[in-house]
Structures are given as structure tokens and as C-alpha cells.
Amino acid sequence: xxxxxAGVSLDVLLIDLVLLVSVSGRQGDVRFKMSNLxxxxxxxxxxxEVVAEEVELPVVFLQxxxxxxxxxxxxxxxxxxxxxxxxxxxxxxxxxxxxNALTTRAVWELHQLYENSFVKxxxxxxxxxxxxxxESVAALIGEDDAIxxxxxxxxxxxxxxAKLQPSVEDRINSYTNYCDLFNLILTPVEPLELELPxxxxxxxxxxxxxxxxxxxxxxxxxxxxxxxxxxxxxxLKERPDVWNVLNVLNVLxxxxxxxxxxxxxxxSKHGGDMTEAVGxxxxxxxxxxxxxxxxxxxxxxxxxxxxxxxxxxALENIELNKKGLxxxxxxxxxxxxxxxxxxxxxxxxxxxAIKAFAHILLFISRTKQYHxxxxxxxxxxxxxxxxxxxxxICLALCPQRVDENVHTILREKYAEHLNKMQKEYVLxxxxxxxxxxxxxxxxxxxxxxxxxxxxxxFLFACPKFISPAGSSSSSTETTTTGASLPAxxxxxxxxxxxxxxxxxxxATIRSYLKLYTSLKVDKLASFVGKTSEELRTELLVYKHKTxxxxxxxxxVFEGEYASPWDLDFYIKQDMIFISESKVERRIGEWFVxxxxxxxxxxxxxxxxx
Amino acid sequence: xxxxxxxxxxxxxxxRYDSNNLLxxxxxxxxxxxxxxxxxxxxxxxxxxxxxxPALTNIATVTAILxxxxxxxxxxxxxxxxxxxxxxxxxxxxxxxLIRIQALLESCRFxxxxxxxxxxxxxxxxxxxxxxxxxxxxxxxxxxxxxxxxRKYITSTLGYTYQQISLAQFKEYVHLDKKxxxxxxxxxxxxxxxxxxxxxxFPSTPENIPKPALVKENIKFEQLTKIIGVSRISV
Numbered sequence: 001x002x003x004x005x006a007g008v009s010l011d012v013l014l015i016d017l018v019l020l021v022s023v024s025g026r027q028g029d030v031r032f033k034m035s036n037l038x039x040x041x042x043x044x045x046x047x048x049e050v051v052a053e054e055v056e057l058p059v060v061f062l063q064x065x066x067x068x069x070x071x072x073x074x075x076x077x078x079x080x081x082x083x084x085x086x087x088x089x090x091x092x093x094x095x096x097x098x099x100n101a102l103t104t105r106a107v108w109e110l111h112q113l114y115e116n117s118f119v120k121x122x123x124x125x126x127x128x129x130x131x132x133x134x135e136s137v138a139a140l141i142g143e144d145d146a147i148x149x150x151x152x153x154x155x156x157x158x159x160x161x162a163k164l165q166p167s168v169e170d171r172i173n174s175y176t177n178y179c180d181l182f183n184l185i186l187t188p189v190e191p192l193e194l195e196l197p198x199x200x201x202x203x204x205x206x207x208x209x210x211x212x213x214x215x216x217x218x219x220x221x222x223x224x225x226x227x228x229x230x231x232x233x234x235x236l237k238e239r240p241d242v243w244n245v246l247n248v249l250n251v252l253x254x255x256x257x258x259x260x261x262x263x264x265x266x267x268s269k270h271g272g273d274m275t276e277a278v279g280x281x282x283x284x285x286x287x288x289x290x291x292x293x294x295x296x297x298x299x300x301x302x303x304x305x306x307x308x309x310x311x312x313x314a315l316e317n318i319e320l321n322k323k324g325l326x327x328x329x330x331x332x333x334x335x336x337x338x339x340x341x342x343x344x345x346x347x348x349x350x351x352x353a354i355k356a357f358a359h360i361l362l363f364i365s366r367t368k369q370y371h372x373x374x375x376x377x378x379x380x381x382x383x384x385x386x387x388x389x390x391x392x393i394c395l396a397l398c399p400q401r402v403d404e405n406v407h408t409i410l411r412e413k414y415a416e417h418l419n420k421m422q423k424e425y426v427l428x429x430x431x432x433x434x435x436x437x438x439x440x441x442x443x444x445x446x447x448x449x450x451x452x453x454x455x456x457x458f459l460f461a462c463p464k465f466i467s468p469a470g471s472s473s474s475s476t477e478t479t480t481t482g483a484s485l486p487a488x489x490x491x492x493x494x495x496x497x498x499x500x501x502x503x504x505x506x507a508t509i510r511s512y513l514k515l516y517t518s519l520k521v522d523k524l525a526s527f528v529g530k531t532s533e534e535l536r537t538e539l540l541v542y543k544h545k546t547x548x549x550x551x552x553x554x555x556v557f558e559g560e561y562a563s564p565w566d567l568d569f570y571i572k573q574d575m576i577f578i579s580e581s582k583v584e585r586r587i588g589e590w591f592v593x594x595x596x597x598x599x600x601x602x603x604x605x606x607x608x609x
Numbered sequence: 610x611x612x613x614x615x616x617x618x619x620x621x622x623x624x625r626y627d628s629n630n631l632l633x634x635x636x637x638x639x640x641x642x643x644x645x646x647x648x649x650x651x652x653x654x655x656x657x658x659x660x661x662x663p664a665l666t667n668i669a670t671v672t673a674i675l676x677x678x679x680x681x682x683x684x685x686x687x688x689x690x691x692x693x694x695x696x697x698x699x700x701x702x703x704x705x706x707l708i709r710i711q712a713l714l715e716s717c718r719f720x721x722x723x724x725x726x727x728x729x730x731x732x733x734x735x736x737x738x739x740x741x742x743x744x745x746x747x748x749x750x751x752x753x754x755x756x757x758x759x760r761k762y763i764t765s766t767l768g769y770t771y772q773q774i775s776l777a778q779f780k781e782y783v784h785l786d787k788k789x790x791x792x793x794x795x796x797x798x799x800x801x802x803x804x805x806x807x808x809x810x811f812p813s814t815p816e817n818i819p820k821p822a823l824v825k826e827n828i829k830f831e832q833l834t835k836i837i838g839v840s841r842i843s844v
Contacts, residue, residue, distance in 0.1 A: 245661060246626055246661065249626065250623075253623055305657075305660065305693075306660075306692040306693055307653065307657055307660075307689075307692070307693055308689060308692065309649070309650065309653055309689055310653070310657070313650075346688070346689075346692065347685060347688075347689065348685045348688065467660075467695070468660060468661050487695075487696050490696070491692065491694075491695065491696055491699075492692055494691075495688045495691045495692060498712060498715075499688065499715075502712075502715055502716045536778075537716070537717050537718060537719075538717075539770060540717035540766055540767070540770055541715075541716055541717045543766060543769045543770045544683060544715070544717055544766050544769075547683060547769065570770065570771065570772050571770055571771045571772065571773075571774070572771070572772045572773045573773050573774065573775065573808070592833070592836055595836045596836065599836075
């Protein structure tokens with residue numbers, strides 16, 4: 001009887017709570033009283049535990065501070081990692097729900113928990129310290145869910161890398177955890193019954209590569225020279241497998257092979273038996289996405305190692321101009337284009353690089369309002385800025401038309417840089433009274449003025465290169481401006497700057513050629529201030545440099561030689577004959593767009609009126 | 610240019626990261642020199658192995674790869690190779706020499722290039738055991754087709770730029786004497802101008818007869834269907 005009375009009261013309380021949850025629109029308002037209830041009732045209603053848990057949380061809510069004090073679970077004060085006894089209930093709740101969602105494969109809920117709750121809880125409790133360490137969580141959740149623990153550990157270390165300074169031990173442990181986690185995924189004979197939201201999968205791979213990069217940089221800096229770091233370096237030497245480049249590459253290759261993602265992509269492009277190509281593992285979405293994101297991961301690592309051909313080859317089955325899986329996760333989308341563009345630029349395919357950058361920058365500017373809310377906003381901003389810098393460089397080396405919007409923003413950011421890099425001297429010529437003035441001006445301002453600008457932009461925008469052997473020699477060299485750089489960055493910068501130096505007269509010649517349809521070699525030589533012989537050489541350079549491969553069809557790696565679109569010339573003995581192609585203003589598309597917009601406005605007006 | 614099966618198996622798979630395959634790949638690089646069939650991806654794979662295992666770097670192979678890259682101009686393989694070569698290897702005198710030569714070729718200073726070539730470009734001979742390379746020989750000894758390949762590159766670049774060039778200048782750029790020069794001219798598809806013997810004509814390619822193009826807008830019908838559907842036809 002007592003049972004029954006209490007049962008009624010429980011139902012009433014439950015109804016109250018449900019009403020509370022639904023009435024208070026904002027999540028933050030709901031008071032966390034459930035644990036009171038469940039604590040009291042659990043004693044009497046063991047069999048109804050399921051009910052209590054169900055009501056516990058369809059929605060995730062934050063705990064208010066005074067409630068915290070009630071429970072005596074205060075947020076940890078210090079940055080120590082031993083919170084053996086004080087996991088706040090909100091966090092405990094979150095962890096339980098997470099585990100629940102993982103086992104029930106509720107992907108949408110996982111996405112919410114991952115994107116929103118994790119971030120909020122981090123901000124609230126762990127802004128300056130680490131999440132509870134794995135032992136305490138294991139004590140809470142239960143030891144036998146290995147996958148959950150491995151995933152939690154990954155989040156734990158990711159947080160440390162993001163907000164705190166990882167110690168050498170952290171690095172080693174994180175690496176071991178990744179090995180364990182990936183082994184759990186890769187070794188079973190049957191595909192694992194696990195589903196994760198795409199964002200999480202991408203972040204996992206992204207973080208993996210980021211930690212690898214961070215480790216390489218840490219190692220090449222050789223520590224701070226203090227006694228502690230010497231000990232650390234020694235301990236690292238004993239473990240050459242930790243963050244070894246071959247192991248990292250192996251992981252990514254294993255993912256691609258296990259999921260047979262390349263075969264899948266090939267079949268979807270060319271047609272064929274998908275189920276056969278896919279195999280057992282490729283069918284599971286976890287594996288497929290892991291394989292797909294690993295391809296982008298490979299693109300990134302090869303680029304960081306300086307091997308641009310392999311980078312593009314990794315993407316050989318992905319077509320960039322079609323909507324691919326990479327577009328589903330914004331960060332992945334942007335990363336792909338950034339590295340593809342950079343690889344093209346280093347392979348001297350400036351046309352293709354410009355196309356890639358313009359495409360993604362247009363995408364970013366069009367979807368700006370959606371990004372501001374996501375916590376990846378900063379990352380996207382930074383990459384966007386870097387790509388503008390690279391676009392500026394490519395346009396200076398290979399002038400071409402780009403979309404209006406992108407061009408406007410580019411001018412806003414880098415107008416001065418562009419001017420210095422392109423150096424159009426024709427206006428100056430009309431101001432100089434004689435050719436002597438002109439040549440003396442030019443000799444004073446020889447191409448060297450633009451080199452620091454190229455260097456500055458390149459260093460700002462280039463990825464953080466790594467040297468795989470990880471030599472711990474603190475070999476730094478200085479650049480033209482006297483700044484010191486790690487050896488591997490300099491290794492990439494040098495050929496780039498040599499290339500730029502060879503370009504330096506091309507812009508000047510171009511600006512003169514634009515004015516004429518035919519011109520004698522000697523006359524042009526006098527404009528530019530060189531001898532006839534030297535000028536002929538420079539004209540050869542012009543032709544040589546502007547011939548580049550351009551992507552026509554097929555994989556990103558292929559391309560056919562094509563001459564520049566806009567300005568071309570040929571020499572007949574001593575005469576230069578110039579032809580310039582003009583691009584007509586494209587009005588058709590603009591008009592169509594305006595007409596549709598107008599139509600929409602009219603329809604809306606009709607609807608209202 | 611066909612690649613032997615076993616090399617293909619190595620380069621196209623994860624085997625390219627296995628340093629045990631190095632000797633096979635190095636032998637392959639050398640065979641490319643004698644058959645004049647540059648294989649850029651295999652060569653870059655070798656350089657990558659050196660990047661991962663700096664202790665195994667063999668200077669002779671590196672210089673061989675760089676010479677092959679030079680022969681593949683105007684493709685930018687040389688630059689790509691340099692991106693994979695660490696600073697200490699790049700400061701090796703033979704490698705540095707080749708970098709200097711490449712700079713000359715890239716900036717089209719052909720007369721200076723030929724001067725350097727005549728003065729002798731040296732590369733070390735290959736020895737699997739001696740990482741620093743064996744005794745130096747001239748590049749044309751190791752790579753017989755080198756000069757011809759470079760000449761091809763020079764001629765093609767000239768072909769893009771000129772429709773007609775004076776014979777004297779052509780001779781200077783290509784660095785050949787009378788008899789060989791005439792042979793070379795006919796071999797590369799050019800011809801001595803029939804009217805004026807001092808001129809050399811280049812074959813007309815799209816590059817050296819540029820026509821001013823007017824890029825017009827091409828409005829497809831599909832784009833218009835949307836607006837045609839909503840256009841009001843007032844009666």
C-alpha cells in the first residue's frame with residue numbers, strides 16, 4: 001500500500017517535471033532536481049529505475065552554481081589531473097548519456113552532445129583545467145566499456161592540447177590511446193557496431209594529425225635546454241615508435257584500405273558493382289567516413305612533408321568540382337581546398353590554385369552567417385585569411401580573372417601587398433621625362449622590393465611543415481628580413497622565392513605589352529632598361545613561366561599544358577606581335593539572378609497583400 | 610616509358626615506405642639514366658625514403674634524380690624534388706651545382722648554361738656502399754642523353770616565343786656547330802627560311818600564333834527557362 005501511495009506520488013512528480021521541462025523554454029532554467037528524486041525513490045523503487053532514468057534527460061541542461069554547492073561537487077580549482085572524487089553531477093550525467101547514446105547508436109543525440117554539451121561543460125567547469133581523468137570516469141561508468149573509455153580519453157587529451165600545455169607524458173599517453181582506439185576499430189573481424197557523427201570522426205582524424213604535427217615541432221625545437229627537458233628528450237629517444245611518421249601514415253593507410261574507400265569512390269564514378277567493391281567493412285558508415293577522412297588526412301600530411309605530388313595523388317578518386325562527402329563537414333571541406341590549392345601553387349599550377357582558392361573563399365563568404373555560431377569559427381576564419389594571402393600570391397604570379405566578391409575582399413585585405421608584388425610601372429613611365437629617369441628608377445627599385453612581401457605572405461599562409469626524421473638539432477636560419485625559421489619551412493621557402501625572383505620582370509613586361517599590338521624588341525628593351533639581349537632572355541622567361549599545366553578533366557593530379565588566356569605574344573625576328581584577349585562583361589547570369597529575386601519579391605508581396 | 614612490374618608494385622603501394630626496397634629503386638634510377646626514360650613518381654618516392662631515413666641518403670642517386678628532373682623541363686619536377694631534399698644534402702657541392710644549373714635554365718640564360726656545361730658539370734658515380742658517392746664524372750658520361758634533352762627544351766621554348774629567329778641567335782642558344790646545327794634544325798621540325806638563309810622558321814603551333822580572342826558570354830537555354838516560365842506576357 002505504501003508502495004502504491006508512493007507510486008502515485010512518483011507519477012505526480014514525474015508529470016510535474018515533464019511540465020516543467022516543456023514549459024520553461026530555455027534549457028538553462030530547468031532546475032536540476034532529479035537526482036533528489038531518484039536518490040530518494042531509488043531505495044523504494046528499484047524496479048522503476050528505468051523510468052527514472054528515462055525522465056532524467058531527453059534534453060541536456062546546465063547546472064546552476066547553487067545546486068552545485070548543495071551537492072558539494074565544486075568545480076576543481078587547480079590544474080591537477082587527479083580528480084578522483086569530484087566529478088560534478090552534470091558531467092557525470094553527460095558521461096552516462098554519452099555512453100547510452102553510443103550503445104544505442106543514437107547518432108543525432110550524439111551529435112548534440114558532442115557539439116553542444118561538451119563545449120558548454122568545458123567552458124563551465126574545465127576552462128583552465130583538464131577533464132576528470134580516466135580512472136575516475138571508469139569508476140563511474142564501469143570498466144568494461146573499452147570503446148567508451150578510449151573515446152573519452154581522446155576527448156580528454158584533445159582538451160589538454162587545446163587549452164593547456166601537454167607534457168611529454170601526455171603526448172606519449174595520447175599516442176598510446178590513439179593506438180588502442182584505432183586497434184579497437186581495425187582489428188576485429190566483424191565491423192564494430194558503433195556509429196559516430198561525421199563531425200566527431202573528422203575531428204578525431206584532424207586532431208590525430210595535429211598532435212603528430214605538434215610533436216614533430218616539439219621534437220625539432222629540442223626542448224628548452226633545461227634539465228627537465230633533457231630528461232624528457234631522453235625518454236623520447238627510448239620510444240622511437242611514439243608519433244613515428246611511418247606509424248601515423250600506416251594508420252591512415254589502414255583506414256583507407258580497410259574501408260576500401262578508393263574502390264568505392266572509383267566504382268561510384270565509373271559504375272560497377274558497389275556491394276562487391278565495398279566489402280563488409282566499407283558498408284558500415286563509421287568505416288567509410290574514417291576511410292574518406294583519412295584520404296584528406298593523407299593529403300594534409302604529404303603537404304606538410306613537402307611532397308605535393310603524393311598529396312594530390314591521394315585525392316585521385318575524389319572530384320573536387322562535384323559535391324563530395326568532404327563537403328558535409330565544413331572544416332574538412334575547407335581543409336581539403338586549402339591543401340589542394342597550396343599543392344597546386346607549389347607545383348607551379350597557379351591557374352588551378354587560383355580556381356581552388358576562389359571557389360572555397362566564395363563558399364566561406366556566402367555561408368558566413370552559419371559559421372559564426374559554430375565553435376570552429378576561429379579555425380575557419382584563420383584558414384580563410386591564409387587562403388586570401390595565397391590567392392594574392394598566385395594572382396601576382398599569374399594574373400587572372402576571379403569572381404567579383406572574392407576579388408573585392410582580397411583588395412580590401414591585401415591591396416598594398418598586391419601593388420608591391422605586381423609593380424605596374426607604366427604609369428611611372430609617362431611621368432618620367434626621359435628613359436634615363438625610368439631606368440634609373442627601375443634600378444633603384446629592382447625586383448627586391450617585392451621579395452619581402454612574397455616572403456611575408458608565404459610564411460603567414462604556409463602550413464606548418466614537418467621534418468619526419470625529427471632531428472633535434474636546433475637548426476634555424478635567417479630569412480631576408482632576419483627572422484629565424486625552422487629548417488623545414490626554409491627548405492620550402494627557398495625554391496619558392498627563387499621562382500618568384502625569376503618572375504620579377506614578367507609583370508613589368510606585361511604592363512608594357514598591354515599597350516601595344518606590335519613593338520620592336522629594342523624599344524621595349526629601352527622601356528625596361530635592359531639591353532636587347534637581356535630582354536630577349538626575359539621574353540623567353542615570360543613564355544616559359546606562363547606555360548603551365550591546367551586541369552581539364554580526370555583526377556586532380558592530371559592536367560594539360562595550356563598557354564595563358566589573356567596576354568600572349570610572338571616574336572618575328574625583331575618585332576613582337578601582341579594579342580590580348582578581351583573578356584566580355586557577363587551580364588546574362590546577373591540578370592537571370594536579379595529576375596528570379598524580383599519574382600520572389602513579387603510573390604511574397606502578393607501573398608501578403 | 611614503361612615501368613617494370615616490380616617497381617610498379619613497390620611505388621604504387623605501401624612498399625614505397627619500406628627502406629628495404631631502396632636498393633631496387635636506386636638501381637632503377639640508374640637504369641633511367643641509360644635509357645633516358647625519366648620516371649618522376651618513382652624518383653620522388655626514392656627522395657621521400659631519404660627524407661624519412663636521412664642516414665640512407667645516397668648522394669649519387671640524388672644527383673641522378675636531379676639530372677633526370679632537369680631533362681624533363683619544362684615540367685617543374687626539379688622544384689618538387691628540391692622540396693624533399695633536406696638542407697644538408699642540398700649543400701653538398703654536386704647538388705648545389707645542379708641547383709645552380711637549374712636556375713640558369715629556368716631563367717632562360719642559355720648561353721651561360723652552355724658555358725657552364727662546357728666547363729664541365731660533375732656528378733658522382735653510384736656506389737651502393739658509399740653514401741657520399743664515388744668518383745666524379747661528367748654528367749654526359751653518366752647520362753648520355755642529357756645534352757639532347759636540354760636542347761629539346763630550349764628549342765621548344767624558342768618555338769613558343771618566336772616565329773622566326775636569326776640563325777646566328779639560334780646557333781648561340783642551341784650551341785651546335787654548322788653540320789650538327791642543320792641536322793638539329795630539320796630534326797626538330799624547324800626549317801631554314803627559303804628566302805633568307807639567315808633565318809630559321811619555327812613550326813606554327815597554337816602558342817606562337819596567338820590570335821586575339823574575344824571571350825564572349827555563352828548563355829545556355831537552360832539558364833533562361835527559369836525566367837521564361839515566370840515572364841509575364843502582357844496582352
